[in-house]
Amino acid sequence: MFLTVLGRLTYRLRWLMVIIWICLFGLALVFAPRAPSELKGGGYTLNNSDSVRAGTIVGRTFGNRTLILTAVLHSAQPAPRALTAAARTFMSRTERRYGKQLVVGAPVITPDHTTVFVRVYSKPLADFGQHFVIPLERFLPRGRISGTITGGAALLQDIETQSDDDLKRLEIITLPIALLVLLVIFGSVIGAAVPIVMAPITVTGALAVIYFFAQHLTMSVFVQNTASMLGLGLAIDYSLLLVTRFRDELEAGAETREAVITAVETSGRAILISAVVVSVGFLGLLLSGVDMLSSLGIGGSIETVLSLLVGLTLVPAVLSILGERINMLHVLPRRVSTRSMWLRLAWWVMRRPVPVILVTAGIVVVLALPSMHLRVAVPGPEQLPRSVQSRIGNDILNRELGPANNSPVLLVVSRNPSTHSSARGRPITAKRLPVLMRQVCASPVAVGISPTLVPNSRNQIIPCSRVHAMLQAGQGALVRRMIPQRNGVGMIAVFLSVDPSSPRAENYVSYLRHTVRVPSHTVLVGGQTAGQMDFDSGLYGRFPWVILFVVCTIFVMLLIAFRSLLLPIKAVLMNLFSLLAAYGMLVFIFQEGHFSNLLGFTPVGNIVTIVPVFLFSVLFGLTTDYEVFLLNRIQEEYLLTGDNEESVAIGLAATGRIVTSAATVMVVIFGAFAFAHVTVVQEIGFGQAIAVFVDATLIRALLVPATMRLLGRWNWWLPFRGFPTLRRNAAPARSMVAGE
Secondary structure, eight states: OHHHHHHHHHHHTHHHHHHHHHHHHHHHHHHGGGHHHHOBOOOOOOTTSHHHHHHHHHHHHHOOOEEEEEEEEEESSOOHHHHHHHHHHHHHHHHHHHTTTOEEOOOEEOTTSSEEEEEEEESOOTTTTGGGHHHHHTTSOOSSEEEEEESHHHHHHHHHHHHHHHHHHHHHHHHHHHHHHHHHHHSBHHHHHHHHHHHHHHHHHHHHHHHHHHTTSOOBTHHHHHHHHHHHHHHHHHHHHHHHHHHHHHHTTOOHHHHHHHHHHHHHHHHHHHHHHHHHHHHGGGGGOOHHHHHHHHHHHHHHHHHHHIIIIIHHHHHHHHGGGGGOSBSSSSOOOOHHHHHHHHHHHHHSHHHHHHHHHHHHHHHHGGGGGOOEEOOOGGGSOTTSHHHHHHHHHHHHHGGGGSOOEEEEEEEOTTSOGGGOSOSSOTTTHHHHHHHHTSSTTEEEEESSSSOSSGGGSEEHHHHHHHHHTTOHHHHHHTSOEETTEEEEEEEESSOTTSHHHHHHHHHHHHHOOOTTEEEEEEEHHHHHHHHHHHHHHHHHHHHHHHHHHHHHHHHHHHTOSHHHHHHHHHHHHHHHHHHHHHIIIIITOTTHHHHTOOOOSSEETHHHHHHHHHHHHHHHHHHHHHHHHHHHHHHHHOOHHHHHHHHHHHHHHHHHHHHHHHHHHHHHHTTSSSHHHHHHHHHHHHHHHHIIIIIIIIIHHHHHHHHGGGGGOBTTTBSOOOOOOOOGGGGGGTTO
16 A cells, blocks of 8 residues: 555656655765765774783783884895985884874894885774875885885775775776666666666765764775675666566556556565565674674665665656656667566476476585585785785785784783782793793794784794793793783783684684683783684674574565465575575685686685675575565465466566566676675675575576475465465466466
8 A cells, every 4th residue: 555655656746756866866976975984994803802802901011002004115126225215214204294193113124135114103093094004105215116005004095995996997897787788678778777877876875874874883994885786786676676567567558657556566565575674684784793794784774775765766756757768769679578488487397396496406505515614714915906005015024024924822911800919920930931831832833932013023033942942941031031021911922834814823822722821810812813713703603693683584574575484484495595505606716716816816715704794694685685576476476366386487477587687787796896806895796696696597497486386375374364365356368378
């Protein structure tokens, strides 16, 4: 009833509706470009974790400065004097401009005299010091000596820049491709143009709303990419569904007014259910306990709601104005009809449901198998292309410093508040030292220890073998001098020979946490690896709640929408198939490194931590999208005919082309983001493209009709209600399509 009224109202006020949206779009154009400046990087920490507590204790006790970036100056040939002079120029200009905010370290030249680097420190900053990067880059030399800024702040700045550039570049690429797909679908320029025009209106409006949310909430820099990616897909999908139904009604002889109202009543219902389901998936991210994912959930929900509003108001208004002109400017002789093909496919599947289910499920299982080895990690510099300046600088430091460029594992020993005053000396005593060092150096990945958290050369790391030799020679006092101790807190900085995100580094942290014990003291393990592990543990500890919320909520909504018990259960299982296939292909491509040259990423043996959780929430709602489109049409037919098999065949024939077309547009848009320059965006885009492709082909075209054939009339059974009351007013001619 509501949608009927909305359809009538939109038709009557069509010009006013279009004018309102034009004004809103103009307003959005003012605020949307400001959104990127309000988005934040980082977000891979949990404030109450052991690693954060360790870092807080170290900062409070020892007052260690926070390294925010490193200026790396490089020459192709040895040039010690020129390099040192350039470094001192950089230092003096930085100190003059930011002397009260930053602390600049002394220049350090490498043994081969081809590189000099300068450390820049600051107090902890909420934005990681990103706003210093671009101004400091202006102080770097150009010419024979090249300079680059690297470090956490620079990496985050480049991620933001690359994400923004990717978004602009991919929008330019994807929209024309989507237009070509729509031209093939509709055969006319006007029909294809309507969904394309709705995409930028929706995305721009959503970014403007996100800008205002970012004034009060921490919003991740990846909100812009993910919201735009989904906005382009959903806006085109919803518009495509409405335009198709509108054109079908016109071809059946309806007047423009009746065609608009029918399109809003039928396709509008599918869009409404779909948008609510997709929003539920996004809102499930709020239960993750991670600010980054929560902001992605908010951004995705905003984008979905905007797509819904545009679809239910602006698109019908435009269709009301266009009327029969929706078919103007034909570029194909006629619109290609695929109805008979989909009818034949539906009946072919329903004649042999069991073999179809077994073969299709087998294909999905093969695609999903690699997901058994899925491993997650917080991304490092490798998520950026090798050509990006911050990545270049980090690669130079890796080459020159080796393990000294890795973030150390921090073993922090602090006295308990209840410790007796007589025991409140230095926690790492001469008696405890040999035991601790044996435990610290027990693993082959432990290179050695250093009194500083940020070494400027390999020589500042004291190898484990030398530490053991000194202890055996009775030089324990010298070893203790390498271990900072103050106010009942001791800290051992352990440098590893492996990447901090590697499984061997994580195993080492787990070993320390389970092995090291100091009576009357608290032992905490901090550093990058420990922080990553705590983040993963906290996120995936809450993931079951996200799954429970999303699955149960979507199940209940489908139960209410279709008044069926078995259809929602089937939908949940089908969604899991698509999701597992996406996980499997993600592992195969990004974790195992296949086609890395084609996609332009550096394989690191893991998937970015947030990606599996994000994809679950998004894809569970998104793949339900096509389920809703299909079931909505099948239900229409079943209530008219009461014939389950005929309804499935007609429903698939009526929606097969539209679902395939919408999925093609989605795959084009999501697949384009697989060629982005930031790995996390690539993984999200690729995962969504694979899931949508599998869902629209194997799942909706084969598994859904096969399972609905086996369930028969029980598809429509609901406890305490039984089977639905049929309308029985369909034209008898409908049955002629059955079973030919």
